[in-house]
Amino acid sequence: MDRMAFQLPGGFVDDDGQVHDHVILSPLCGFSERMVAGRNGTPAPVLLTALLSRCIDKIGSIDQVTEGMVRRLLVGDRLFLLLKLREMTFGRNIQAVINCSFPDCRARADIDFATENIPITQSPQGSLWHRLQLSPAAGGNIVTFRLPNGEDQEMLTHLLDSNEDMAADKLLARCVESIDAVRPAMADIITLPPTAKAEIEQEMERLAPRISTSFEARCPVCDRSFTAAFDVQEFVMAELNTRLDLLLKEVHYLAFHYHWSEKEILGMTRQNRRRYIEVLSEEMERLNHA
Ligand SMILES: [Zn+2]
Numbered sequence: 001m002d003r004m005a006f007q008l009p010g011g012f013v014d015d016d017g018q019v020h021d022h023v024i025l026s027p028l029c030g031f032s033e034r035m036v037a038g039r040n041g042t043p044a045p046v047l048l049t050a051l052l053s054r055c056i057d058k059i060g061s062i063d064q065v066t067e068g069m070v071r072r073l074l075v076g077d078r079l080f081l082l083l084k085l086r087e088m089t090f091g092r093n094i095q096a097v098i099n100c101s102f103p104d105c106r107a108r109a110d111i112d113f114a115t116e117n118i119p120i121t122q123s124p125q126g127s128l129w130h131r132l133q134l135s136p137a138a139g140g141n142i143v144t145f146r147l148p149n150g151e152d153q154e155m156l157t158h159l160l161d162s163n164e165d166m167a168a169d170k171l172l173a174r175c176v177e178s179i180d181a182v183r184p185a186m187a188d189i190i191t192l193p194p195t196a197k198a199e200i201e202q203e204m205e206r207l208a209p210r211i212s213t214s215f216e217a218r219c220p221v222c223d224r225s226f227t228a229a230f231d232v233q234e235f236v237m238a239e240l241n242t243r244l245d246l247l248l249k250e251v252h253y254l255a256f257h258y259h260w261s262e263k264e265i266l267g268m269t270r271q272n273r274r275r276y277i278e279v280l281s282e283e284m285e286r287l288n289h290a
Contacts, residue, residue, distance in 0.1 A: 003024050004084070006023050006080075007021055007022055008080060008209070009076055009077060009080050009120050009122045010123050010209035011074075012060065012069065012072070012073055017128065019060075019125055020061065020062060021125075022058075022059075023056055023059050024057040025057065025081065025084060025085060027085075027088045027269040028051075028085060028089045028240070028269065029266065029269055030266030030270070031267065032051060032055065034247060036051060036240045036241055038244055040241075043158070044157070044234070045153035047237065048078055048150065049067055050067070051082075051085070052085075055081075056070060056081065071149065071150040071154065072151060073149060074125070074147050075147075075150065075152075076121070076123070076210045079232050080211055082232060082233060083236070085236075086236045086239070087115050089269075093114055094235070096110075096230065096235065097109070098111055098228045100224075101227070101228070102219070105219060105221055109221065111217055111220075111228075113215065113217075117215065118211060118215065118230070118232065119212040120210070120211055120212070121211075121212075123207060123209040123210070125147075129145070129146055129177060130144070130145055130147070132200060134200075135195070138193055138198075138199050141179050141180050142179070142181070143200055145177060145200060145204065146175050147175070147207060147208045148171060148208070152171055155174070168197070168201070169186075169197075170186075172192075172197060172201075173189040175204070176200065211232055214227045214228060215227070215228055215230055216228075250265075251265045251266065254273065254276055254280070258276070258280075
């Protein structure tokens with residue numbers, strides 16, 4: 001499959017304040033798969049940055065896409081691109097295992113759904129900074145902030161597991177540029193009234209592009225509808241995490257028969273690699289029967 005163009009649900013704001021919302025993606029190749037498979041234990045946001053850096057050819061008019069730019073993409077835009085990479089690599093059909101949410105059923109069920117049914121909230125960005133006037137109850141201050149991006153996720157991923165409140169405060173400290181035109185210190189953020197923190201967080205959520213993390217499912221056993229959780233990032237990363245030994249076997253198989261180099265084989269898209277393996281297998285089968 002060739003490169004494909006997509007429009008980001010949010011948009012990337014460059015250093016000059018210009019918004020770029022078109023991205024050109026290259027399909028995953030064996031090198032990317034080997035990278036993901038070989039980095040068990042790497043925090044998901046760090047791996048996502050590395051993966052997207054390999055596959056994003058262009059953001060708007062920017063040709064030289066650095067890891068730094070990929071980190072500064074909004075959280076929702078990064079997930080959106082991962083979803084598109086998934087479609088380009090494995091297609092649009094997702095097969096997942098879920099548990100029925102009704103306590104009297106809890107049946108495990110295989111479900112099929114298409115990636116285009118995952119709701120995406122578009123939120124075209126106009127600039128990096130947003131302004132919010134807090135309600136009188138929250139202090140009435142004027143807050144200037146940016147939306148959370150991949151770098152925030154990378155920095156806070158460890159803290160999220162151990163201390164969620166501290167992670168939330170650190171995220172605010174990273175994203176809030178000013179309160180009443182003064183840059184806040186970490187201590188100022190920690191001592192903000194809870195209503196003020198909540199209002200800023202709600203406004204961030206309202207303004208950010210989002211990929212839904214749940215969908216409507218119907219239980220095949222009890223036939224009732226419920227909302228099932230679906231974490232795009234976790235699902236696609238696990239799916240990509242082809243066992244390294246399987247990938248090496250595929251490389252060996254193609255190298256052995258076609259005499260291609262490892263570099264040539266890993267440079268292929270997964271789709272092409274699998275296609276050659278299929279053709280080879282059919283050919284071997286035919287020879288065996290002859
Ligand atoms: Zn059920």
